[in-house]
Amino acid sequence: xxxxxxxxxxxxxxxxxxxxxxxxxxxxxxxxxxxxxxxxxxxxxxxxxxxxxxxxxxxxxxxxxxxxxxxxxxxxxxxxxxxxxxxxxxxxxxxxxxxxxxxxxxxxxxxxxxxxxxxxxxxxxxxxxxxxxxxxxxxxxxxxxxxxxxxxxxxxxxxxxxxxxxxxxxxxxxxxxxxxxxxxxxxxxxxxxxxxxxxxxxxxxxxxxxxxxxxxxxxxxxxxxxxxxxxxxxxxxxxxxxxxxxxxxxxxxxxxxxxxxxxxxxxxxxxxxxxxxxxxxxxxxxxxxxxxxxxxxxxxxxxxxxxxxxxxxxxxxxxxxxxxxxxxxxxxxxxxxxxxxxxxxxxxxxx
Ligand SMILES: Cc1ncc(COP(=O)(O)O)c(C=O)c1O
Numbered sequence: 333x334x335x336x337x338x339x340x341x342x343x344x345x346x347x348x349x350x351x352x353x354x355x356x357x358x359x360x361x362x363x364x365x366x367x368x369x370x371x372x373x374x375x376x377x378x379x380x381x382x383x384x385x386x387x388x389x390x391x392x393x394x395x396x397x398x399x400x401x402x403x404x405x406x407x408x409x410x411x412x413x414x415x416x417x418x419x420x421x422x423x424x425x426x427x428x429x430x431x432x433x434x435x436x437x438x439x440x441x442x443x444x445x446x447x448x449x450x451x452x453x454x455x456x457x458x459x460x461x462x463x464x465x466x467x468x469x470x471x472x473x474x475x476x477x478x479x480x481x482x483x484x485x486x487x488x489x490x491x492x493x494x495x496x497x498x499x500x501x502x503x504x505x506x507x508x509x510x511x512x513x514x515x516x517x518x519x520x521x522x523x524x525x526x527x528x529x530x531x532x533x534x535x536x537x538x539x540x541x542x543x544x545x546x547x548x549x550x551x552x553x554x555x556x557x558x559x560x561x562x563x564x565x566x567x568x569x570x571x572x573x574x575x576x577x578x579x580x581x582x583x584x585x586x587x588x589x590x591x592x593x594x595x596x597x598x599x600x601x602x603x604x605x606x607x608x609x610x611x612x613x614x615x616x617x618x619x620x621x622x623x624x625x626x627x628x629x630x631x632x633x634x635x636x637x638x639x640x641x642x643x644x645x646x647x648x649x650x651x652x653x654x655x656x657x658x659x660x661x662x663x664x665x666x667x668x669x670x671x672x673x674x675x676x677x678x679x680x681x682x683x
Pocket of ligand 1: 418486543
């Protein structure tokens with residue numbers, strides 16, 4: 333039968349996103365900024381306790397929302413749970429972005445902002461981090477005059493590791509009276525800085541969170557949006573009734589109640605970030621300052637051969653040669669053993 337499916341123009345113009353996340357099992361995975369130590373035992377125990385009856389029922393959100401709101405230091409009405417951090421970003425397109433309207437981002441950054449904009453048929457205005465990966469504050473304030481529907485700022489930024497300070501963010505918020513400002517705090521735990529307390533002052537501020545990084549629950553897909561209750565009420569209108577599954581709720585509640593495992597991982601990641609950065613610099617690798625659980629590095633001319641060697645040894649890192657330069661890569665701060673494996677390969681140049 334011949335049919336003519338009425339596909340939207342924005343969809344016809346794009347390709348399917350092929351997640352580069354397949355076939356990674358058993359390798360040293362420093363390519364996705366995951367918590368490579370695994371989730372807490374408390375989260376795993378909570379999953380084991382789930383009954384068949386619970387799996388058979390639609391989830392209830394009130395009690396877990398209360399616990400998770402407490403964890404973030406907000407009221408339940410100021411927190412909305414989503415199906416992963418990616419979905420905590422998608423909701424802004426459903427709420428604020430009309431086809432052919434525009435959003436603002438600073439590149440290089442997390443690709444999902446552009447990805448969702450393309451699906452929505454929206455235009456993307458771009459400011460650029462400097463060659464030293466510094467945040468382009470003046471350009472952003474200027475671009476806000478054009479009233480983008482949403483400004484997405486990953487803070488700290490992926491892949492640069494750049495952290496924008498409080499003064500700059502307040503300047504942005506004041507310049508954005510007609511823009512939803514989304515601070516994507518996927519990595520904020522590793523920076524020790526959050527914009528959460530500012531939601532009470534700025535109705536245009538939305539904070540996106542994920543349980544995929546510090547909490548080590550990427551496989552369960554849980555994210556969150558935090559904002560002033562009236563602002564968040566608008567976003568709620570764009571949400572399905574059951575966006576988050578019962579396994580993600582149980583495990584996340586157990587993980588934040590226990591919380592010591594998360595805190596230990598954050599502490600250890602900060603320590604290893606400093607140590608690994610120093611070790612790389614000692615080997616003449618250019619290392620950009622990072623506030624996340626990863627480092628952006630430039631191996632220069634040695635990059636391409638090194639990337640091939642790492643791959644042959646089953647060590648995955650995120651090459652950024654196509655967009656940033658031939659020797660650029662983003663490396664997740666894994667365990668000390670995993671990072672030592674990278675250094676060993678680096679020390680055996682040419683072999
Ligand atoms: C900046 C940033 N935001 C959001 C996410 C989304 O994470 P997830 O969908 O796993 O919650 C990521 C994941 O890498 C990220 O780097």
